[in-house]
Amino acid sequence: MPDWTSLKWLGWISLYLVPVVFLPWALSRAWVHQHGSDLQVGPKRLFQRGELGLLGLVLASSVIWNLLQSQFTPHTIALGSVLMALSGIMAASVWVETYCRESGENSWRPARAWRDSRNLALLVFSMAAVMEILLDRFAKVAGQ
Amino acid sequence: MNAPAVARAKTHERIVVVRLADAAEAITVLSLAFGLLLVLFPVSFPKMIVNSWEHGQLMPVMMVLALLLDACLYARIAVMRSAKPGIVAAVCLGSLPLLVVGGLSLLLQGAVSHALSGDMPNLQLRVGEEILAHTYLGLISAVFLPFLVIRLLQQFKATNS
Numbered sequence: 001m002p003d004w005t006s007l008k009w010l011g012w013i014s015l016y017l018v019p020v021v022f023l024p025w026a027l028s029r030a031w032v033h034q035h036g037s038d039l040q041v042g043p044k045r046l047f048q049r050g051e052l053g054l055l056g057l058v059l060a061s062s063v064i065w066n067l068l069q070s071q072f073t074p075h076t077i078a079l080g081s082v083l084m085a086l087s088g089i090m091a092a093s094v095w096v097e098t099y100c101r102e103s104g105e106n107s108w109r110p111a112r113a114w115r116d117s118r119n120l121a122l123l124v125f126s127m128a129a130v131m132e133i134l135l136d137r138f139a140k141v142a143g144q
Numbered sequence: 145m146n147a148p149a150v151a152r153a154k155t156h157e158r159i160v161v162v163r164l165a166d167a168a169e170a171i172t173v174l175s176l177a178f179g180l181l182l183v184l185f186p187v188s189f190p191k192m193i194v195n196s197w198e199h200g201q202l203m204p205v206m207m208v209l210a211l212l213l214d215a216c217l218y219a220r221i222a223v224m225r226s227a228k229p230g231i232v233a234a235v236c237l238g239s240l241p242l243l244v245v246g247g248l249s250l251l252l253q254g255a256v257s258h259a260l261s262g263d264m265p266n267l268q269l270r271v272g273e274e275i276l277a278h279t280y281l282g283l284i285s286a287v288f289l290p291f292l293v294i295r296l297l298q299q300f301k302a303t304n305s
Binding site: 074075119129130133142 | 163164165166168169171172175176178179182183184185186190248251252254255258259264265266269270272273274276277278280281284285288292
């Protein structure tokens with residue numbers, strides 16, 4: 001029988017998505033409406049400098065915090081933390097690379113920065129989701 | 145040789161450049177599939193993993209799975225970029241998944257020994273959850289780390305040349 005209670009992580013992760021993704025998008029829409037601008041604002045344009053990678057790092061940090069609070073063995077905590085940190089850092093590095101390319105003489109390709117940051121942020125998101133399911137399962141076992 | 149033919153020849157000679165975002169797509173799907181299996185089959189799926197670990201089949205299966213995934217992913221990137229596979233990347237993809245899974249297998253043995261040495265309730269269930277977590281992290285590491293190493297090697301090569 002499916003264990004739907006494990007899906008409570010979805011609500012927890014959405015707390016990060018609302019202020020980081022939806023709020024800037026909604027604010028920019030409101031600004032366009034207020035100023036009567038014909039600017040086309042979508043997530044792809046709004047986060048074209050790889051800002052989603054920063055969300056990945058924030059998400060990874062919070063999962064590492066939860067892992068450190070758990071009763072898993074130090075081996076599992078270390079492995080999970082290192083892997084989450086690596087994926088979070090690589091996601092954030094997209095924003096750093098884009099910033100350097102834009103500031104320097106290197107060519108800056110917004111489509112590539114958007115695609116890279118989106119894929120890596122989704123990777124961190126999916127890993128965070130599974131880690132939360134595993135933490136939830138372990139908490140139930142430890143609490144019995 | 146005319147100009148288009150030269151351009152085509154250059155395209156064929158170019159070695160595939162891997163971006164981590166290409167591998168991230170596949171790892172996301174793998175990760176979500178693992179999570180979905182955990183939600184849909186909360187008892188039978190973990191039990192299957194623990195049973196296969198007890199019979200010594202988990203690590204070989206993970207090695208084969210990681211090797212296949214890495215090879216397919218690299219081939220897909222090569223086709224997408226219309227470039228030929230590089231020898232360094234092939235060596236990385238042939239050896240790193242095995243090394244990662246082998247190393248993590250030792251780490252799992254350490255984690256299980258640590259869990260068993262403690263005087264805690266629900267020891268059997270705790271060990272099962274540890275095995276489940278290591279299986280997930282091992283699979284992700286075996287796909288993610290080789291591509292991360294290839295990406296960093298490419299960066300290093302580009303900086304030096």
